[in-house]
Amino acid sequence: MAGLRAKQKADRARRILEAATALFRQQGYDSARIEDIAEMAEVSVGTLYNYYQNKGDILVATVAMEVTEVLEAGSRILANPPLHVEEALRALVETYYDHSLVYLSKEMWRTAMAISIQQPDTPLSRRYTELDGQLSAQVADLVAALQARGAVISTVDARAVGEVFFNNLNQMFIEFCKVEAMTLEELKARVAAQHRPVAALISSARIV
Amino acid sequence: MAGLRAKQKADRARRILEAATALFRQQGYDSARIEDIAEMAEVSVGTLYNYYQNKGDILVATVAMEVTEVLEAGSRILANPPLHVEEALRALVETYYDHSLVYLSKEMWRTAMAISIQQPDTPLSRRYTELDGQLSAQVADLVAALQARGAVISTVDARAVGEVFFNNLNQMFIEFCKVEAMTLEELKARVAAQHRPVAALISSARIV
DNA sequence: CTTAAAAAATGAACTCGTTCAATCTTTTTC
DNA sequence: GAAAAAGATTGAACGAGTTCATTTTTTAAG
Numbered sequence: 001m002a003g004l005r006a007k008q009k010a011d012r013a014r015r016i017l018e019a020a021t022a023l024f025r026q027q028g029y030d031s032a033r034i035e036d037i038a039e040m041a042e043v044s045v046g047t048l049y050n051y052y053q054n055k056g057d058i059l060v061a062t063v064a065m066e067v068t069e070v071l072e073a074g075s076r077i078l079a080n081p082p083l084h085v086e087e088a089l090r091a092l093v094e095t096y097y098d099h100s101l102v103y104l105s106k107e108m109w110r111t112a113m114a115i116s117i118q119q120p121d122t123p124l125s126r127r128y129t130e131l132d133g134q135l136s137a138q139v140a141d142l143v144a145a146l147q148a149r150g151a152v153i154s155t156v157d158a159r160a161v162g163e164v165f166f167n168n169l170n171q172m173f174i175e176f177c178k179v180e181a182m183t184l185e186e187l188k189a190r191v192a193a194q195h196r197p198v199a200a201l202i203s204s205a206r207i208v
Numbered sequence: 209m210a211g212l213r214a215k216q217k218a219d220r221a222r223r224i225l226e227a228a229t230a231l232f233r234q235q236g237y238d239s240a241r242i243e244d245i246a247e248m249a250e251v252s253v254g255t256l257y258n259y260y261q262n263k264g265d266i267l268v269a270t271v272a273m274e275v276t277e278v279l280e281a282g283s284r285i286l287a288n289p290p291l292h293v294e295e296a297l298r299a300l301v302e303t304y305y306d307h308s309l310v311y312l313s314k315e316m317w318r319t320a321m322a323i324s325i326q327q328p329d330t331p332l333s334r335r336y337t338e339l340d341g342q343l344s345a346q347v348a349d350l351v352a353a354l355q356a357r358g359a360v361i362s363t364v365d366a367r368a369v370g371e372v373f374f375n376n377l378n379q380m381f382i383e384f385c386k387v388e389a390m391t392l393e394e395l396k397a398r399v400a401a402q403h404r405p406v407a408a409l410i411s412s413a414r415i416v
Numbered sequence: 417c418t419t420a421a422a423a424a425a426t427g428a429a430c431t432c433g434t435t436c437a438a439t440c441t442t443t444t445t446c
Numbered sequence: 447g448a449a450a451a452a453g454a455t456t457g458a459a460c461g462a463g464t465t466c467a468t469t470t471t472t473t474a475a476g
Contacts, residue, residue, distance in 0.1 A: 110326050114322035114323070114325045114326035115322070117322045117382060120386040129386065157405045160401055163402050164402050167380065168376060171375035171378055174325060178324075197368050201406075
């Protein structure tokens, strides 16, 4: 039997992640004690540390799953984007934002982002950073796709402009998570207003 | 005598900040123990907590001072900016980056940024966020100034474009702090490459 | 100058994340 | 199938940030 030990491992890893996510959502990251997570997952504290390097890693693992879904949602936009530059960008940005808040609260995002900045060399932080890179590349891909279809001026550096768009929407998302009172709609409106002039400038023609 | 108590307070606050900064620089934020900081500042641990809400606050206080200096250096650029858009932006961005690393290490920056994201409601985090807003406004002011001088197309929304530039340079600075191997020169080059196409698009005329 | 009140300083005790030597379980070997 | 080796689990102990009841110092009042 090749599988008993492996099966137990997978089972425990899943239980820990589920317990942690439930408690983080329920009572917040700081208030959820490792001891409580371990108890809910029916393992000891020591075992929990065999599966995750530290408390933050558990959270970042959850976030990485959510970001993966965001990427997939984004690729569906890229498959058939609106031809108008501003609209296409807006569609992608709003997809990102909508899919980012399905499982995670603002507080969980704040903690996860803080960890990925503060301890960038832990494996899961690296994964998070890598996913960020993929999101950035996806925005650049959108600009390039629009360029290929003639909607964006051909001389524009799609990669550079895509990175600027992404860094802006990312920074605005941080801002959004910092201000508890800010709504998703406000966030979308502010980012749309920031992107509008740049989108207009890179557009080949104005659609009337 | 109105001043004995006030004088002692100011003196202790200063000693604590100096001790903490010295130890953070010397051995890193995490390794510097509150007990050591208190001892070096010649106060008790409890007293230290009368002056700062927590360990992070002490660091954020240091960072706030540095950002203030960055803002001042930036305003000197704004007083007499190059007329060419790309050059002017580049001058401002490089001033920001150069002045950001005088007293603070990458690790200290990472910690400070993480704290300001994770606990945005502590007084000093608010101060940090406010200073960030001022930096963003300063970039927008530069674009507006260039517009007033005819170097930037008059129909461009200076505020929106300024915010996009700032969010980009800010995000890139985070990236820079995350990657220990990345040099200041690489950072500057990458940001310049990102800004170049946008700067070109908003320029009124090409200078030959 | 004495005394009462207010403000500040103190450090032992507490909390919670993390570690690690001892123990138990599964797999492999013969 | 027994014994040895490898792999996992466990929870008590540890370390560092934070709190708070007590003590000390400063100011104000009489």
